Amino acid sequence: MQQKISLKLLPSEAVDESAVKRLIANNTGKKPGSVSGYHILKQSIDARAKTIWVNLTVHAFIEEPFLQRETQTFNFKEVSKAEKKVVIIGAGPAGLFAALHLLEQGIKPIILERGKDVRSRRRDLAILNKEGIINAESNYCFGEGGAGTYSDGKLYTRSNKRGDIDRILNLFVRFGAEDSILYQSHPHIGTNKLPQIITAMRQQITDCGGEFLFEKKVVDFIVDTGKITSVKTADGHTFDADAFILATGHSARDIFELLNQKQILIEAKGFALGVRIEHPQQLIDSIQYGPHSTGSCGQTLPTGQAGTPKGGGFERPYELPAASYSLVKQVNERGVFSFCMCPGGIIAPAATAAGELVVNGWSPSKRNNPYANSGMVVQVELEDVIQKLPTGQAGSKIKNDPLAMMHFQQMVEQNCFNAGGGKFVAPAQRMADFSKGITSSSLPACSYQPGLYSVHLKEVLPGFIYQALAKGFIEFGKKMPGYFTNDAVVVATESRTSSPVRIPRNYDTLTHPQLNNFYPCGEGAGYAGGIVSAAMDGERVAGRIIQISNQGA
Ligand SMILES: Cc1cc2nc3c(=O)[nH]c(=O)nc-3n(C[C@H](O)[C@H](O)[C@H](O)COP(=O)(O)OP(=O)(O)OC[C@H]3O[C@@H](n4cnc5c(N)ncnc54)[C@H](O)[C@@H]3O)c2cc1C
Structure with a gap:
């Protein structure tokens, strides 16, 4: 049975x-x-x-023989001579999963990616981390696999569409992820494993006759009578297709500017902004698991009696995962919350241009680094930007500017870059000092490779963000005793939490209201937040294109 x-x-x-x-x-x-x-x-x-x-x-x-787990199977078709072709701009999760879904139905995807393949991209990341020099086309956000490649690879989402989520997880397994992601409550893959998985996806796409082109930055859309007819790339090539999926992510500011300039409708959108905070992982382990559990981070825990109370050890060596947390509190009538927590992780420089400082986090599959980092962010709405910023611009002008939130985001990033003194050295402060308003006389060791510079972050961050975070940290210390400590360091700024722009699309057709073969997709367009939801949105848009193609056939 x-x-x-x-x-x-x-x-x-x-x-x-x-x-x-x-x-x-x-x-x-x-x-x-x-x-x-x-x-x-x-x-x-x-x-x-x-x-x-x-x-x-x-x-x-x-009382019956064991049968191996059945995993979903996928049938990718040969498409080199397919009648229909779709240009996909951006090879992040949205673009990649759209392409794979199109292959299943015999439609040819042509992926245009501004960045480089995963291997070449890794070299650019090393230069950024070690020398503080950024390649504006190849960095933590741009390149094969998109922003998700050199990440923690957390695969959870707030979406409750179980069937769709399972499909995405099964596709990850199909391309090399461990099948434990299918049943863990908080599955993750890790930066060391994601690049191979992304490469296997690319291999599948090109083996089937799809095209996957690197260093192809789209710089123009050619529009004719309510349709896009082709796109142009920076190197002067033109690509035409039946449909165009725009999956360029939240950091493609030039795409938002291009759309705005061509009067293709976009809207300003709220997003969250704040800092990244880093604690010793052992401290988070002891708070979450108990005081004697400090052997985690992928190392075996001390042995002890079976069933002894929390903190008392365990009967035999067992690897509990590096502990994580999720915190949220309403402060000054706005939400302060942890974001993209990376146990056993590293803080990374995630800017896409010179002169801007952005931090994010990643971790390897074992999550065995000695630090725990997490974004700590505050929701920002257009009203905040109008009311709270001494921009010198009339409120009504900002209100009507679809790029207002993006400019606000960029301004904070530039302030942080300057406060750090250049080369992506990040302005930072100890946690308790931050809340007490004291500049830290020294900073603790930190995983952020370009380095830290002690600054009073009140001088750098917008006032309403600083105030909310300063109070929020104290509140989080009450929820998690030991969390509010000067052993933790606050690093600025965590600003690319979601897109500051929404590209509208018709609810049913998923096309842009002005262009009936143009599909804004994924996080950059405002329809996803995270790897799994971006992948799901890619599949959704591809599914709609397939439906239309079948109706026309
Ligand atoms: C360091 C880091 C860690 C993260 N950790 C996690 C995590 O653990 N779990 C999670 O769920 N999410 C994580 N995220 C967020 C996640 O990566 C994104 O939500 C997700 O990648 C969004 O997918 P997307 O396909 O919509 O866009 P993106 O992944 O941003 O992909 C967009 C792609 O479009 C390309 N592009 C942009 N402009 C152009 C152009 N003009 N022409 C051609 N190509 C262009 C870019 O180069 C990029 O490859 C992390 C992000 C970062 C930066």
Whole structure:
């Protein structure tokens, strides 16, 4: 018989196959030895009580032979001679998953990507980190795989479309991700593994006859009677197609400017801005798991008695993941929240142009760096930019400017770059000093490679952002005792949390209201936030193009 069973186990039991089988037998009243195997359907860690528990839902095989887990299969078609072709601008998750979906239906994707392939891109990232020199076309946001390639690779989303999410996760597994991402409550892949997965996707696309072109920056849209007929790239080439997917991400400011200049409708959009905060990972582990759990970060935890209370150790070595957190608090009538937390991670310089400082975070698959970093951001709306900034511009002018939020974002990034003194050295302050309004006399060690410079961030960040964060940190210290500490460092600025612009699209057709073969897509257009949701939006748009193509066929 096959049965779905929920189990609550000690961490030491959860990694021991025979212990899990024994528990399944106990739970079902069968003899030990009658369980031939199981698939994990869901796995989560519950560290709220004194004892840390692992919750497992398993599909168990009892008194019958074990069968391997069935993964979804995908049928990518040969498209080199396909009648229909679609130009996809941008090879981030939205663009890549759109391309893969088009292949399944025999439509040829032509991907135009301004950046380089993952391997060449890695060299540009090293130069940025070590020498403080940025390549405006190849960086943490631009290049093969988009902003998601050199990231933590967290694969969770607020979307509850389970079927669509499963498809995306299964596609990641199809291209090389471990199948544990299919059942973990907070799956992630890690920067060291993502590039190979992205390369395998590209290989699939080109093997099927799709085109995948690097260093092809789109600089113009050729419009004729309510349609795009072709796009031009910076190197003078022109690409025509039946449809055009714009998946250029939240950092393609030149694309927003181009659309605005061509009077293709775009709108200003709220986003969140703040800082990235870094604690020693051991401190976060001890807060979340208990005071004696400080061997985490991918190292084995100390041994101890089975079932001893939280912090008391474990029966046998077990790798609990580096602990994470998620914090949110309403302060001064606006939300302050943690964003893109990277346990065992590194803070990265994520700007896309010289003279701007942006930070973000990544971590390797083992999350075994000694630091825990997270964005700590405050929601910003157009009203804030109109009311709170001494811009010298009339409010009504800003209100009607679809690029107002982007300019605000850019201004804060430039302030931070200047405050750091150049070469992407980031302005920073210890956490308690930040809230108390004291410039830090020294800064703790930090994972951010270009380096830190001690600055009173009140002088750098917009006042309403600083005030909300300063209070928010104190509140977070009450929720997580030990969190509010001068052992943590605040690094500015975390500004590319989502797009500062929305590119409108028709609810049903998913096309731009002025152009009936133009599909704004993914995070840059304002329809996604994160890898999985961007990938889902790519599939959604591709699905719509497929539908239209089938109707016309
Ligand atoms: C360091 C870092 C860590 C992150 N960590 C996570 C995480 O752990 N989990 C998560 O869910 N999300 C994470 N994110 C966010 C995530 O990467 C994005 O939400 C996601 O990549 C958005 O997908 P997208 O396809 O819409 O756009 P993008 O990934 O931004 O891709 C856009 C692509 O378009 C290209 N492009 C831009 N302009 C042009 C042009 N004119 N011509 C041609 N090509 C162009 C760019 O080069 C880029 O490759 C992280 C982001 C960063 C920067």
